[in-house]
Amino acid sequence: MTIKLSLQQQQTIECSADIYRIMRPVFMRRNRLQRCQECLWVIGVTSSGHVKFVELVALGTLNRVAANAGDVFRTALLKGISRLILVHNHPCGNSSPSFADRQFTDNMKKAGILLGIQLLDHIVLTESDYLSFADEGLL
Template identity: 45%
Template sequence: MNVRLTKEQKIQILNGQDVYTIMQQVLLRENKIGRNQEHFWVVGLNNDNKVLFAELIGLGAVNRVDANPPDVFRMAIYKLAVKLIMVHNHPSGNLTPSKADKDFTDRMLKVGKLIGIEVIDHLIISEESYTSFATEGIIEELKQSGLYEVVERERKEIQEWKLRMERERAEKEKALEIAQRMKDKGFDSDTIKEITGLRSKDVEGL
């Protein structure tokens, strides 16, 4: 689910504090019940480390949320992000990375390298503070560790998935171009949706 960000929040990211400032605000939008669930977000950046988007990709119980490579990288491919930051909250307030947190990060680092989207940080946040894997040196340790390697079968599946996502993005861009031309010529929204297969939200946003 796309997270609405203000123009002021789409800044150039220089460090973990910059990311936390944005994501703390996002977390605090939730009511108290919502903040007691674990959330998993991804933040996509361009070459200049400027925020392109933030997306909520998982919402779990108090201490668990599941995510897989397609969840993590899908929006980055659609939005042409070249770097990615992962963020999740610990409702308990304990900001110490678990072994599962490190293993998951290691896997996403390797998958990101395979598809050309660099994972540059993973933040664990609470309402008051955060831990940055990059600042703590964990990202660099994982890059050097070799603990997780993408096996050939998974490598093939990931590459095929990336190609599908890129084709879908290209097809949607083409449909949007056609829809824009139809709108300029005075076609109504229902006709545009029927011809292009786009959703109401996409057509209304033209």
Template identity: 40%
Template sequence: MKQEATSALLAYDTANLNIKTWAEEDRPREKLLLKGKAALSDAELIAILIGSGTPKLTAVDVAKLILAAVGNDLNELAKLTVKDLTKIKGIGEAKAISIVSALELGRRRKETAAAAKTRITCSTDIYNYIKPQLLDLPHEEFWVILLNRANVVMKKENISSGGVAGTVADPKMIFKKAIEQLASSVILVHNHPSGNTKPSAADITLTKKMKEAGSFLDLPILDHIIFTDNDYYSFADEGML
């Protein structure tokens, strides 16, 4: 009889266990198990990644400090390096690596989704297709997208990486890769980390040079996109090709 009463009491206690009775740093994990991942705030998800806080701050408190440092903008958080994150109170190298790794997995997931056969029909298609590669980059990169006769992507390739102010694109290298892949047309893409979509004089000169060479080789340049995190410039849409 006593054993039955004890069992009943334990069952009652378990059923009525409230999330508020758990230690602060354990709540995000338990909340995820009970309510699902969508029920967690950004701070709670980050708290799970870092695992623990400091003697004076819970993991959730530290996570809130991280978000405050980037204005609660996950896109800005994705731009932070391990070194940047370790400047925040309560974040050592191991925790910073966990955060950077998780955000990189998210980026790669987008990249995988975009890897399926993609047909390019407009400049927006180009922007969305290349976004996983260029989003959040602090430096310039130049990419080419090679298409078949049906305007389906055959391959995308990084041609060069540079500094904040620019990168170098070699037309010979670009057309060499296009010929090797037996591509029917080429799309040029590079990013402006500054967020300014306006083409520079060098951008315009390169585009003209590529257009002329492409016409000679029967490899038309369909577009040249200047990418920023929130917008883009299309040479084709603007009548510059």
């Protein structure tokens, strides 16, 4: 499902804080019950850093969301985008990535290399905080 962004949200991404500023309102649009399930979004970014799309690619449970490379890279391939950012939420309020989060990110990075699509970052967000894999040296 493609997420409609305001003009302000269709900005140039220069750092992880920019991603959080875009995605927190998207996440907070969901009602409280919906925010209790993990979701995975993909942000397509142009070579100049402009947000081209935000796509909700998977809905999960309270503590897990599952997606495969086809889910993650489909829209980028169709739209000719060569740079992606992954974003998913942790309903528990703890932005620390799990082992499964790290493994998934590593797998998507490898898949992106094969497809010629660069994974720029993976953001784990909560209602009040976020963690950037790129900032933490985990990517």
